Amino acid sequence: MFESLSERLGGVFDRLTKQGALSAEDVKTALREVRVALLEADVSLPVARQFIKAVEGKATGASVTKSVTPGQQVVKIVHDELIAMLSGDGPADALKIDNPPAPILMVGLQGSGKTTTTAKLAKRLKDREGKRVLMASLDTNRPAAMEQLAILGTQIGVDTLPIVKGENAVQIAKRAKQQATFGGYDVYMLDTAGRLHIDEVLMDEVQAVRDVAQPRETLLVVDGLTGQDAVNVATEFDEKVGVSGVVLTRMDGDGRGGAALSMRAVTGKPIRFVGLGEKMDALETFEAERIAGRILG
Numbered sequence: 001m002f003e004s005l006s007e008r009l010g011g012v013f014d015r016l017t018k019q020g021a022l023s024a025e026d027v028k029t030a031l032r033e034v035r036v037a038l039l040e041a042d043v044s045l046p047v048a049r050q051f052i053k054a055v056e057g058k059a060t061g062a063s064v065t066k067s068v069t070p071g072q073q074v075v076k077i078v079h080d081e082l083i084a085m086l087s088g089d090g091p092a093d094a095l096k097i098d099n100p101p102a103p104i105l106m107v108g109l110q111g112s113g114k115t116t117t118t119a120k121l122a123k124r125l126k127d128r129e130g131k132r133v134l135m136a137s138l139d140t141n142r143p144a145a146m147e148q149l150a151i152l153g154t155q156i157g158v159d160t161l162p163i164v165k166g167e168n169a170v171q172i173a174k175r176a177k178q179q180a181t182f183g184g185y186d187v188y189m190l191d192t193a194g195r196l197h198i199d200e201v202l203m204d205e206v207q208a209v210r211d212v213a214q215p216r217e218t219l220l221v222v223d224g225l226t227g228q229d230a231v232n233v234a235t236e237f238d239e240k241v242g243v244s245g246v247v248l249t250r251m252d253g254d255g256r257g258g259a260a261l262s263m264r265a266v267t268g269k270p271i272r273f274v275g276l277g278e279k280m281d282a283l284e285t286f287e288a289e290r291i292a293g294r295i296l297g
């Protein structure tokens with residue numbers, strides 16, 4: 001088990017004399033502990049450094065009120081700064097899906113949870129916003145993935161584009177757009193193929209699909225447990241295809257959520273949703289408060 005940051009800091013400050021304001025020395029000592037906590041939570045080193053710098057400026061000289069210990073004061077400053085960095089600007093979950101049919105492009109590596117997330121999001125749009133959604137799998141290399149989306153569609157009561165053998169991803173995207181237009185759908189979701197690693201073939205295909213579909217939203221699905229890798233994947237996808245938001249999956253696992261902070265700090269992209277399990281309703285909007293709590297332990 002991890003020791004929580006509050007516990008760590010409690011120990012540090014017990015050894016220091018209590019003062020009316022946090023001294024530079026106190027802050028430095030405390031921030032060493034904060035740094036360890038961030039790294040344990042899988043925040044990348046450059047982001048941890050950047051974060052510590054921001055906090056150092058705010059904490060040095062901050063007055064310690066009678067009701068809190070210096071440790072609690074530092075935790076509060078760290079907590080507030082985490083929220084500020086994680087939440088960025090404005091509500092993250094409002095998807096741009098006016099002017100029907102609105103295309104949503106789902107991208108990510110194989111195994112990240114892309115197909116599952118596509119179905120979860122479709123269900124959410126249907127149940128919560130009353131949208132008519134059409135889902136299409138573009139994964140021509142893996143017939144099983146296409147079948148999987150069809151099965152999930154039946155399970156959640158969302159239509160999927162019929163599978164036609166021999167079509168390429170761009171042809172499927174065009175057919176999805178047609179069916180969504182003539183079928184009166186509000187949204188159509190394109191579940192693109194993933195690969196185990198980023199490669200040129202994959203990126204070329206996703207770019208071609210993007211150019212045809214002109215997506216209103218391009219959501220990148222990444223495994224939240226993969227830490228720094230998740231950030232690298234996001235950077236690449238954003239450079240090559242442009243990403244409007246991120247979905248972090250497997251946040252029901254043991255991870256401490258540091259990937260969220262790194263993701264936000266490095267890519268500047270909002271995290272829109274988090275996946276919290278395999279079930280179709282295990283998708284929640286991203287809440288900075290909850291992730292901050294998790295990182296702090």
Ligand code: GDP
Nearest residue numbers: 110111112113114115116249250275276277278
């Ligand atoms: P894809 O290859 O990216 O389309 O990945 P899939 O959607 O097929 O998901 C791969 C596996 O991860 C499946 O067994 C999913 O049930 C599981 N999965 C997806 N999202 C989550 C999540 O948020 N939490 C957990 N625990 N499992 C997930």
